[in-house]
Amino acid sequence: xxxxxxxxxxxxxxxxxxxxxxxxxxxxxxxxxxxxxxxxxxxxxxxxxxxxxxxxxxxxxxxxxxxxxxxxxxxxxxxxxxxxxxxxxxxxxxxxxxxxxxxxxxxxxxxxxxxxxxxxxxxxxxxxxxxxxxxxxxxxxxxxxxxx
Amino acid sequence: xxxxxxxxxxxxxxxxxxxxxxxxxxxxxxxxxxxxxxxxxxxxxxxxxxxxxxxxxxxxxxxxxxxxxxxxxxxxxxxxxxxxxxxxxxxxxxxxxxxxxxxxxxxxxxxxxxxxxxxxxxxxxxxxxxxxxxxxxxxxxxxx
Numbered sequence: 583x584x585x586x587x588x589x590x591x592x593x594x595x596x597x598x599x600x601x602x603x604x605x606x607x608x609x610x611x612x613x614x615x616x617x618x619x620x621x622x623x624x625x626x627x628x629x630x631x632x633x634x635x636x637x638x639x640x641x642x643x644x645x646x647x648x649x650x651x652x653x654x655x656x657x658x659x660x661x662x663x664x665x666x667x668x669x670x671x672x673x674x675x676x677x678x679x680x681x682x683x684x685x686x687x688x689x690x691x692x693x694x695x696x697x698x699x700x701x702x703x704x705x706x707x708x709x710x711x712x713x714x715x716x717x718x719x720x721x722x723x724x725x726x727x728x729x730x
Numbered sequence: 731x732x733x734x735x736x737x738x739x740x741x742x743x744x745x746x747x748x749x750x751x752x753x754x755x756x757x758x759x760x761x762x763x764x765x766x767x768x769x770x771x772x773x774x775x776x777x778x779x780x781x782x783x784x785x786x787x788x789x790x791x792x793x794x795x796x797x798x799x800x801x802x803x804x805x806x807x808x809x810x811x812x813x814x815x816x817x818x819x820x821x822x823x824x825x826x827x828x829x830x831x832x833x834x835x836x837x838x839x840x841x842x843x844x845x846x847x848x849x850x851x852x853x854x855x856x857x858x859x860x861x862x863x864x865x866x867x868x869x870x871x872x873x874x
Contacts (some may be wrong), residue, residue, distance in 0.1 A: 623818065673776060676772065676773070707790065711812060
């Protein structure tokens, strides 16, 4: 019966939530095809460059930072980890599950080799930030001009 | 003359409402407005209370706005990303500057006066206790 469905579900936030979900899926697909935002990869990563290196940030709320493995070699940076979603207390019944356990491995190829020893990582407000310096052999070097 | 019936899409009608945000990356008419997303949320129930667990990455505690209005819980927040001064964007997969908005209809059994919330590592946890009369009670059977 119609009235036995979402209308009586106290946690259903909108009569048209299913419609919005479908539209969201199509919008994500469209964005992926446009290449602006990559749908479906976890965690989502932003990359910036600066004069002496680069910075990455990744949205990964609710993860134990000690479980995040960051490695860098050459021009590649790899993030590995696992998000475990636990119920807040034992014997809790899940009414809505949009967060799930996930094992992730993301590899980012940078436009230049980086110095892995220079990496500095910080996890704050559920966002991982990694700063890397460009590899020393890639840094610009001034060439002295000798008198002939 | 046959005229096509006009179809009003209800989700479009709510798209500009601050209380029914969509998660689609839809450009805003106002260029200064931040994109709005619905936080990914789990909801749990025990005999004593409900737990709402919502992801709000990049959000400071002071930037979270929680309102219970009658039977509706509204979650709003704005991110406070680190400065990108001196940085040049190379690759983007998410909006670091954005707003979160979502609302839920609360069951009548929620004790609205004693709801608590914590924010840790980008995860907002609300604990909504049930009113005493809504909690399960064991009934003793006596001999007649």
